[in-house]
Amino acid sequence: GAGVSQSPSNKVTEKGKDVELRCDPISGHTALYWYRQSLGQGLEFLIYFQGNSAPDKSGLPSDRFSAERTGGSVSTLTIQRTQQEDSAVYLCASRHRDRVDIGQFFGPGTRLTVL
Amino acid sequence: TQLLEQSPQFLSIQEGENLTVYCNSSSVFSSLQWYRQEPGEGPVLLVTVVTGGEVKKLKRLTFQFGDARKDSSLHITAAQPGDTGLYLCAGYGGYNKLIFGAGTRLAVHP
Numbered sequence: 561g562a563g564v565s566q567s568p569s570n571k572v573t574e575k576g577k578d579v580e581l582r583c584d585p586i587s588g589h590t591a592l593y594w595y596r597q598s599l600g601q602g603l604e605f606l607i608y609f610q611g612n613s614a615p616d617k618s619g620l621p622s623d624r625f626s627a628e629r630t631g632g633s634v635s636t637l638t639i640q641r642t643q644q645e646d647s648a649v650y651l652c653a654s655r656h657r658d659r660v661d662i663g664q665f666f667g668p669g670t671r672l673t674v675l
Numbered sequence: 676t677q678l679l680e681q682s683p684q685f686l687s688i689q690e691g692e693n694l695t696v697y698c699n700s701s702s703v704f705s706s707l708q709w710y711r712q713e714p715g716e717g718p719v720l721l722v723t724v725v726t727g728g729e730v731k732k733l734k735r736l737t738f739q740f741g742d743a744r745k746d747s748s749l750h751i752t753a754a755q756p757g758d759t760g761l762y763l764c765a766g767y768g769g770y771n772k773l774i775f776g777a778g779t780r781l782a783v784h785p
Contacts, residue, residue, distance in 0.1 A: 602763055602778045603775040605774070608771045663708050
């Protein structure tokens with residue numbers, strides 16, 4: 561597709577369960593980001609992938625959060641043993657490596673609700 | 676830690692009014708970006724400002740980057756209901772990490 565896609569669009573889970581969120585970036589974009597957005601708030605950086613370099617994981621809030629990017633394209637964000645405070649919209653964005661000026665292209669997000 | 680503070684947090688105005696949203700930091704940014712986000716969607720880039728003192732116009736929207744590159748403003752002239760949304764400023768804290776302000780939620784009523 562032409563844009564960043566994310567799945568599922570909505571996920572409701574029970575506390576303690578694991579969830580996987582998927583992101584398909586724009587083809588050719590080597591940089592991929594995950595953010596978390598709580599209700600009505602700004603975006604909190606989680607993790608950044610750039611090509612084959614080691615990811616910048618400095619924003620991950622705990623060791624229950626992990627992410628991988630396979631083949632330099634699709635990325636999966638995994639949250640283990642979900643907690644109610646994990647409820648938020650998880651946004652993925654991609655960017656061409658050398659085009660900081662044109663900004664990041666965001667997907668529509670996955671709304672995660674932990675009951 | 677680099678932080679971006681936006682004000683006001685909420686703004687509710689009538690169609691045709693003018694408004695200004697502010698984005699301030701104690702840190703210098705090499706560039707600042709403004710995004711608009713509508714419900715159920717991801718943010719969409721409006722503009723990138725790079726040079727201190729720079730002014731960019733996008734139809735009824737005017738963006739300004741402070742001379743010291745620590746602050747920016749967004750001015751909307753004759754606001755329309757279609758301008759309703761969450762406005763976010765963002766700057767790169769280092770090459771990799773885009774730091775976002777908390778956003779200004781704008782509601783324009785007909």
